[in-house]
Amino acid sequence: MNSFMDDFPQDSRTDTEAPAPGPLSGITVVDLSRVLAGPYATMVLADLGARVIKVERPGEGDDSRGIGPFKDGKSAYFTSINRGKQSIALDLKDAGDRQVFEALLQRADVLVENYRPGTIDKLGYGWPALHERYPQLIYAAASGFGHSGPDSRKAAYDMVVQAMGGIMSVTGHPGGPPTRVGTSIGDITAGLFTVIGILSALHDRRDSGSGRFVDVAMLDGQIAILENAIARYAVTGEAPGPLGARHPSITPFAAFRCRDAHIVIAAGNDSLFRALCDVLGLPDLPGNPRFASNNARSENAEALHTVMEAQLETGDAATWLARLDEAGVPAGPLQDVGEALAHPQVRARNMAIRTAFEDGTPLTAAGNPVKISGFDDPATRPKAPALDEHRAAILAELGLASGTEQA
Incomplete structure (x- = not known):
């Protein structure tokens, strides 16, 4: 644990506290997504006050539960992105679990999924079917290539869209090997655009009364953030290449070596x-x-x-x-990650927060960069859920029998 974590309140109860009220309080999100793009989007929604009910596969859960780094067998990767959510394990091919899922949809404002297009449709839960049954439900889908176009059914991971979207062609140093951006910018960008789409659809629903289909592609997001690279190509007709740490059009705008750093x-x-x-x-x-x-x-x-x-x-x-x-x-x-988290400005803006693993063990994570007057920005966030942790409570809320606990 980093030493600056000692500054957090010692009585913080990230293992039991409810999410802080926010501008999205009262909004319920059913989260079918896994790994990063979708869960990142629903994390942002949860940080803004939405209730997020994470629907996971029985016995296995979100794939990211098995992605390191680990502490005492628990994934810090999963924990940092799924803090403050509730978990229920449902098999959408099982009649009883389908009943539970549909009861959730009846009360939900938003459904988020990031499966390959066509996957959810096979289960009868694609946009056309759900819009007919739940006309006010907003359906947000984040996928590799979107729900249209010749590559829509292809599988994708972050590095695939970084390569295809041009980001890797302008990253790194001239003459060097292909270089991935140091974070999963394909997933994260898609997650952020998904949030923008959901918020836009919620605003539209106030007037139209109708839910909308939000279709976000990871590849589209990479194109959208190329900014200056597209402008240079449009003007010169030449594809720009990597420039290391300097800006292509503003000078001096770069990293410089001093005597010690x-x-x-x-x-x-x-x-x-x-x-x-x-x-x-x-x-x-x-x-x-x-x-x-x-x-x-x-x-x-x-x-x-x-x-x-x-x-x-x-x-x-x-x-x-x-x-x-x-x-x-x-x-x-030029700071490393530890130095960045400990920086006084980062601390003052509450961007290094504490959440917890499912057993209550504290974990440092990034805070919410959206600060809104009238709403608290707590230094601690609720823990990530154990798989199926909230099943009994959710079933009771829905007025359904508890049935057999999922392993």
């Missing part, structure tokens, strides 16, 4: 560049035709980098960062 400097306009040169003791640099404008600096980025780094290597990172901050030049340290 790397820092990042982002001087996004001419006035910031002049202020930067003053800090570095290079006041004549802005007058050099090669560096007088952003376009000129971008065309001569390597030469400028060499000049700047020669100066930066004469001092320590902390000294330069203090001077740059005083001059108003955007800059920051």
Whole structure:
């Protein structure tokens, strides 16, 4: 456990506390998703106050329960993404469990699934069938390639869509091997777009009274976040490649080596560049035709980098960062994950929270970046559920017999 975790309230009861009220309180989400894209979306909804009922496979549960890292046999991967949810294990081919599932849908506002298109339809729970039976239900599907197009039925994982979507072609260093973005950005982007779609559909339902089908593809999400890369290709007709740690169109906007560590400097306009040169003791640099404008600096980025780094290597990172901050030049340290979680700004924004494994053992996790006035942003979040933990309570709520507990 990281030392900064000692700052959390010692009486925090992440094993029993209910989710904090939020703007989505009163919204019920039935979550058929597993692994990451769908569960990430429902985690965000839960953090915003929604009740999320996770429907898992009997005996096995979400695939991510078997993905490490593990602590005492429990998955930290699963725990961090499924905190604050309820779990019920249902076999959707079993008549009794189908009855339970349909009773849940009768009360739900949103259904989320991230199966390959066509999979849920075979069980009779695709969008057309459910919309007819539950016209106000919002059905959100996050899949690799979406529910239309020639590849819609193909399987996909994060790395597949990173490769196909162009992200990997602009990641890494020139001449280096193909490089995956360091987080599962294909899944996470799809999860975030799924949340946006769900919130949009909830807003629409207030006027239309009708549920909507939200269709989000992981590949679409990768295309959507290419931003500058698409603009450059559209203008030049040439596919951009990797540039390491620097920006393709703004200079200087990169990582630089100091005497003891790397820092990042982002001087996004001419006035910031002049202020930067003053800090570095290079006041004549802005007058050099090669560096007088952003376009000129971008065309001569390597030469400028060499000049700047020669100066930066004469001092320590902390000294330069203090001077740059005083001059108003955007800059920051290059931190590892532990340093980022312990940073005072991250702590002040409550972005390193505590949740818990199903047995109550604490776990550090990322907080909710959406801060909304009038709603608390607690430093602790409810624990992740044990498989089928809430079966009895949910069945009682639905007025159904408890039946046999699922293993």
